[in-house]
Amino acid sequence: MIKKLKNFYKNEINMITWNSWVQQAISVLRAFKKSSPEKEAEILLKHVLNIDYAKIIAYGERNLTYTQHIFLNTLLFKRILGEPISYLVNACEFWSIDLYITSGVFIPRSDTERLVELALSLSLSKNANVLDLGSGSGAIALALGLENPMWNITGIDKNNKAVQISKKNAVKLKIKNVTFKKGNWEKLQKKKHYSMIVSNPPYIAQKDPHLFTTDLKFEPKSALISGSDGLKDIKIICKIAKNHLKNRGWLLIEHGFQQARKVRKILLIEGYHLICTHLDYRGHDRITQGMWMKI
Secondary structure, three states, rough: OOOHHHHHHHHOOOOHHHHHHHHHHHHHHHHOOOOOOHHHHHHHHHHHHHOOOOHHHHHHOEEOOOOHHHHHHHHHHHHOOOHHHHHHOOOOEEEEEEEEOOOOOOOOHHHHHHHHHHHOOOOOOOOOOEEEOOOOOOOHHHHHHHOOOOOOEEEEOOHHHHHHHHHHHHHHOOOOEEEEEOOOOOOOOOOOEEEEEEEEOOOOOOHHHHHHOOHHHHOOOOOOEEOOOOHHHHHHHHHHHOEEEEEEEEEEEEOOOOHHHHHHHHHHOOOOOEEEEEEEOOEEEEEEEEOOOOO
């Protein structure tokens, strides 16, 4: 593995084509056990050259400039060390929209698209008020706003940097029915009520080994860790959400794939109805929903 890396960098000043660099980068990424080496190599090349995938295919035999080559190798080395690809290129695709992402902000995952899909499947009024708790980069709120321009959507996050990034994404995507605010879900406006509350809160236990051995070590811990069992924030959300939901309003929560039974129990204790868990795209328990009914 180390030999492959040395061979890759010893040719740093030599002329090399776009295609050749991609193939060498794939080999290095694969050696360091990255899950999507082909995709990541192309993402890095696309970012540095500021081109689309069609041009990579059409002009793959062009040579990299010295500066491009150095920049690409620098990004590749950072990726090998574990820095998330989204932070390296300041971008992440979610629900077929391109989000601006930077370090210090949680990176949305593809499984969270399932939360968006389920939210869209619910029968809400045309002008529904929707709340996204822990909105991060704005991924969920913006996807919902894009699909339902008449909905009035509010995203709340306690991370000031995340709020600024989400606002930037709303402007970039020209989505005008979504508002982002800095705030804490324990201090919501008492008079405001919503047809639906969605959340992808922190749900990782504070001693989970994945926090220190995977790409997660680069992401903000406040967006990941939730007490000793990973359920602290989910318990708070389930408790306070019912005070801000309209009658027959829905709460949808993303959680860890081993937490579904406990989340259903929390919702049941808090008095929700029609509680059920949905699978993500990999077949894991991921989203649990419940309806608040005033009886």
